[in-house]
Amino acid sequence: DREGELIGIEALETLRAVRPDLPARRARFSAMAAGEVRRAFHDLTDPDWALAEAAAARQRIDLAWGAVLTRFLTLECGSGRQVLSAGRVQTPTLRLVADRERDRESFVPRPFWNVTLVAGDPPFDAEAIGGPFWDLGGAQAVIALAGLEDSALVADVQRSERREPPPPPFNTTGLLAQASRQGLSSPRAMAAAQDLYVRGEISYPRTDNTVYPTALHLRDLLGRLTTSPYREFAERLLAQPSLEASRGPIQTTDHPPIHPTGPAAKRRPGTRLAVYDLIARRFLATLSPASVVAVTEARLRLGGVEFRAAGTRVLERGWREVIPPDHPALDLPPIQPGEVLPVRELRLTHDETRPPPLHTQGSLLLTMQRLGLGTKSTRHEIVDLLFRRQYVSGRSLRATASGRALVDALALYGPEVTTPTMTGHLEDRMTAIAEGRATLADVVGESRDALRAVLVELRTHEDSLARWLRDATFLEKDYGPCDACGEGRFVRRRAPNGWTFLGCSAFPKCRRRLRFGEAAQRTPWGSAAATAASAIPATA
Template identity: 45%
Template sequence: MRLIISEKANTAKKIAGFLAEGEVREGKYRSIPHHTFEWRGDECVSVGLKGHVLTLEFPEEYSNWQKVEPAELIDAEVRKTVTEKGVAQAIKSLAKKADEVIIATDYDREGELIGVDALSLAFEANPKLMDHVKRARFSALTRGEVTRAFDELAEVSRELAAAGEARQDIDLIWGATLTRWVSRATRRYGSSFLSVGRVQSPTLVLIAERELERRRFRPEPYWEVEAGLRAGEVFTARHAAGRFKEKDRAEAALKNLAATARVVEVRERSSKRQPPTPFSTTAFLAAAANIGVSPSRAARIAEDLYMDGYISYPRTDNTVYPESLDLREVLGNLTRVEGVGEYAGRLLKAKRLSPTRGKRQTTDHPPIYPTGSALRKALRDDQWKIYELVVRRFLATLSGPAETKRTTVKLESGGEPLSAGGTVVVEPGFLAVYPYGRKPDEELPRLSEGQELEVVESRLLDKETQPPGRYGQGRLIQLMEDLGLGTKATRPAIIQNLYDRGYVHGDPLVPTETGMAVAKALKDYASEIATHEMTARLEKSMDDISEGKVSKDSVVDDSREILRRVYKHLEGSKEAFAGIVWSGIREDQVLGPCPQCGKNLVIRRNRKSGKRFAGCEGYPECRVTFSLPPRGDIIPLGRRCEACGAPEIKVIGGRRPWITCINLDCPKRQERKDGKREEAGEPSGPSKRRDLERSTTSKSG
């Protein structure tokens, strides 16, 4: 009997359906489903795991954060223990009857490690299987791709699994050691602990450094002169000098403008915008972020779509379609997809398909492309949004360039030079199917040299220079790849962890004062983990493991040595480190000025009930308090409510963040409540308010 082990239950079922030469018999080992069928005359059983069946952890004696010195974790033994006992028992039971094992997990470091871990359980039950192991490598859960993979069975890559295992070891040792040290130094335990990580921390430092640039930035005023000109329709021209640094010079230019403007020169220039390259994971996550889907959510949705057979494997660095990919077959599937079917049909009629090519070409997986046609009603809205993005990107890579025409006009009025410009798309090319980021046309009226135009209005614009922008999630994903921080599989989770720990909020990412303080303390006292260079070197070492150039143990040992140096620096600066971090924590507890006395409102907790509230630092002289939401992290926004003047906060927790002022009697809040009650047919007004939700001016404990 051949035992086929895949990563998830629905993958196991699909593989059985694709390979079966006859019926598939459904069975269960306790609660774990498996599928029995005939393939090439042999009986096969296909079973799915639940991702990692083993987990890495320290022995039980190291579990007490407060009693165990974090330094002990650096050289502590790490063990693998079973996380999914039911799955592990099912693998062992089925392995006892097997003559051969075929690993069919995802083909990357993590997938190879998951497969090798499952093999260790199978060997434990049936050692004879050690000499009868094969590997099925596929990039899409489609009949053709899975059948090809099983026709071309390969060997399991122990080196690739070792690279994944090295990452697990290093991340556990570094994360546990430094997180515990910081928690002990700052006395933050339980759910309020402050995490530190080999990749997370330099990523946080990148965000914090950009925020420091913004805070150091000093805006400089400048002025612009604009004129509205009529040529049948009114369009805007600007002074050719652009920005005036001196207001009196700008005012003089404005004053000089006459009642008319003369066209001095009209110039037209055509250009082409090339279609995008195929989707790598990083490019996909960045594009998803640009349409409002966070990288972590986009990664989860893409994984679901892959498992359902709609898109290819979503973790890839490749940006060149392999010659083996039948582009016309893919197009044929897409002719049935809502919104793009007709466009796909036109591409299908072309004599020759010439896809774009990116700079990176790998042999493990193709770029992300659609593998099946989906019905819109069969997917959730967010799934359709991502599926459509992948479909349209694929079609764009097979399309022609977009052609634009840029018109530039030079004018003169009262001796002052003016200019105007407009760009229109004359041939949409790939933009017809991939409109993401397409700017609206800016068309100028038809003008000719020497033409006189009426100046219908003129104005002086007061402006100032702007600080560098914060990183959006899409830009941060790209920057992490450029700097070698994390992998295509781990970057979304790393960014999400920064949100979960309360280090950042919003998109673009805004660091909290706690996040800023942790970044500063790490830069000052643990510079190795605060910069990307060390992490990038370790990432390169893991690549070397997968290629068989170095051993896993040597890389892990090297990382331990680096960690010892980091820890030594930290131990000599515990009080200073904690002082920096606590200064940030305290700043995050200040919500804004008290409306009665002007002193700070800070987050406090009732000694008896444990409920949090906002209380004035002027207590007991000032007894103003406000109730606060019982759950979720509270982020001060540094601004006041327009309706009542109370500080506004962002509450992170639950399904999505929400913004509110802390005054539960705010007229704006009451209007929203009443509006919702009226829609529901309920009575409105203060009679429905709970006493707990009321702002008081008495002591809250």
Template identity: 40%
Template sequence: MHLIIAEKNISANRIAQILAGNEKVRAVKEGGVSTYSFDTKTVVGLKGHVVEVDFEPGYTNWRSKVHTPRTLIDAGTVKKPTEKKIVNLIQKLAKKADLVTIATDYDTEGELIGKEAYELVRAVNPSVRINRARFSAITPAEIRSAFEDPTDLDFALAAAGEARQMVDLMWGASLTRFISLAARRGGRNILSVGRVQSPTLAMIVNREREIENFVPQTYWMLSLMTEKDEQPVEARHTAGRFTDHETALAAEAGTKEPLVVTDVKEGQKNDRAPAPFDTTTFIVAASRLGLSAANAMRLAEDLYMNGYISYPRTDNTVYPKSLNLNGILETLRGGVFDADVAWVQQHRRPVPTRGKKESTDHPPIHPTGAATREALGQDRWKVYELIVRRFLATLSPDATWATVRCTFDASGEPYAATGSRLLSAGWRRVYPYSEAKEKILPVLTAGERLPIRSVNLEEKQTQPPPRYSQSRLIQVMEEHGLGTKSTRHEVIGKLISRRYVEGNPLRPTLVGRAVTDALDNHAATITEPEMTRTLEEHMQLIKQRERSREDVVTESRGMLHRVFDKLEAHEEVIGEEIMEQTAEEHTVGPCPVCGHDLRIRHIGISQFIGCTGYPECRFNISLPGSTWGRAIR
């Protein structure tokens, strides 16, 4: 029996249907888990990770005097099943298998999931032959090719994933436990700290500080309105921003007729077609459609699993030569994009556009199958259409613009106006997400005299930097080496779910600021990107077989011990700082006796509501005791 293990049930079903061809696939549920069989093959899907890494028994008591937060750094780890029914079925089928094919997604996480399945199989059938099918799309051509030419599991790639798993566990669990205990937080109110999460939160907090500390500067902009043949023209003073009011007033007073056209320069501008989508640029584009980063990736993952698009987790912005671009265009013919595809085929650029990043694991995100709005529904169609149109744009010619710059003299004061007109829409014809705004000027010639209809001196102020949108934050995370293409949107989701940030654009909550400030003050290594970026670079070296998993994990332990040297020396102060900054969060209302604030108070593991007017006012309400949470994974 040939056992095929896919990453999820939906991909298992699709892979089975493709490989079976005209043969009927038998879908059977065993213990609540679906299998898909045909001929001598059986395909079963995982649920991503079906085992997890956890600490050895004995570390669950947060208030243990023996197993303090620091001891988690060097604690032993074990792998535990999280989906026992799937694990049991995999091992039952593996005992009867003479060939096993791992068909999980091909990236670091997918390879680690594949290795976990590999170990489950080996535990019950040590001698069975195991190979690996790699693909970038769940389409007939890709799946058949992958199974006709299988390879071996990439243990170095999986080791990089294991290193990240172990590093994130030790950093997250030890620091979360330390900060929560210091701030007397338990149960659902624990304070989460993480290797990628904390420097990302710090960027949001630092931006908020910039906004709060921003001192606006006043400046003035000077413009005039003229016209020719009843067509209005706005011209701006070439000085740009006036930072001195008296100078601006003098320029305004000196702006008088005659207004003479001094020069007219005409030209053309090339408007280059966009590069193919990688994960980050896709998320940015999807955000303009109103989709959060997490939602955009969820919809893209669904489209991939159903064979409509290629794998959406990629750093590549260059189509590989092996990708059949003509075949993809033909796949899209006959449907809603038929006219656009026909136009692209007729006007196709000689070489597709390309971005700055090129990798060999997966191609840029592109369509792989035809779909209809009715079949996909509104949100999935929105993402699918975006990806189709981006693909068409990368094969389309550049757009071209006619440009003109006119300069004027108003009794010695210089002004200028610019105009632009779209000569050839090019890629903009098939990609309507980037608006092309024309600004048409009347035909002007040097020496012409025009009337001045009005002069406007406008007072303005400089603006603080904007808060980060989710998509912009993902770009900044990428620039700083924080997280991976697969995890950045998940990190933002965690910050939101843990109530460290809120809103869109993102702003920190009281708790988010308090945790960041405490770490900044006493262990800035945690909130700065350098440490995380270094570990990410070293995990990349594991993939390239230049470093080992054990080496990088040991290095990480050393870093974390140095962090704890600083934290433990200031534990009481850190706790007080966090509790003081988050006092407002614990205010439950006015005291019915004296009118002061009532706040939730903690003594040891007990908690109560007490009046801030104490000791003059002794009003209080007892509450159930705190429950200290288990280790954060």
């Protein structure tokens, strides 16, 4: 990949600073397989200077945007020792979180009603065709019409089979997204994957690839798993005459998808074991056959109203034997067309439309990948940075007051910084460098001009921007007057060990401290008594 090529070129330039005539050739392989490595050393190529310059352009551009914007915001708009950072990837990512939260806040739920028929022995549910009903009167009319009869006629039964193909191999973003669904933060999951790689238990964990290269010996990898807890699955796959792996949408030549390279070391349950289990099961699932379920759809008629019921039954578990579904299949009881079923219940249920869910770390990483924000190696670091800057919080991500103020202010006074459009354009220009259609100097120069234009716009509105950000920061961190000295105010501080606490702004003159309790989170401008009641005094 680009970064790997740049590392090689920088090492070569260091050596040639001592020996200018030092020859160099490049071995390119994407998998640590004997045949692939031998082929690479047999077919040596020249170093790709254009590919390395594309990576160098990214380094320079990211450094320039991050350093210049962060310095301006911190010095001109910050308060106290707070660091206000921004960047060409960080800020659009923060806006994704803020916009999703704003969409939820502006969402107006719409009521609707469903009419459910419970019929048969054993009973099963069927929904009125035409639902959901957006007015109560229409739903009540359906109830009244259906209630004229006490038995339902099975008008039609359709049976079919549905195949669920196995999931694609893991790349970095896919692994971290799945780990997030299991309750693991992106930094913890990535740190665990890196540790597993160093120990030789999985392949290189930083990759965009979702297609196994032909040089990867899948049977050898399965053979190594026969001494692991996944022995039964591995032996069953090895017994097949041929292996056909699933394929994802992204195929690159830098590194193969993430896969186990051997059995996991014996260790206590924890993050590393959980990450290894995700990787091993996904690898086995990608080599397993499709899951096949039988689908039964029945149409019932009651008092002139038609109802629809559906059920599923597993025929072949396939890859679902390795990764069980979240919800078990529920089949309909045996019924035939023309059969008359007793009515158990006719139910009217009320519900409302749901707002879009808040982003999780996993969904945010997938959105970043789709929009081309960041790289496989940096996306999880960007998300972690948003937490460390206290721009976002929670497992379901919400922008803090300072995070929302920052992205709203920049969207007004420097909109180019907050959208993926500018980042996408620069990524296209870096690709042009790698393909020889542009030079490093040209692309860096274009980026510098764009950054200068943004900075000029921000300086024009510097006073308004500074007031906006300082007010938001103060409102978020201020927790009312100190109940000890009466002169200072409780402000949120962070200890060296990472714990957040309330301290007096008159420190060191006043050393009053309060530890956060659950009720103390985000309750600024409360009275000192209320603040003290919701916090626990720290030990001396």
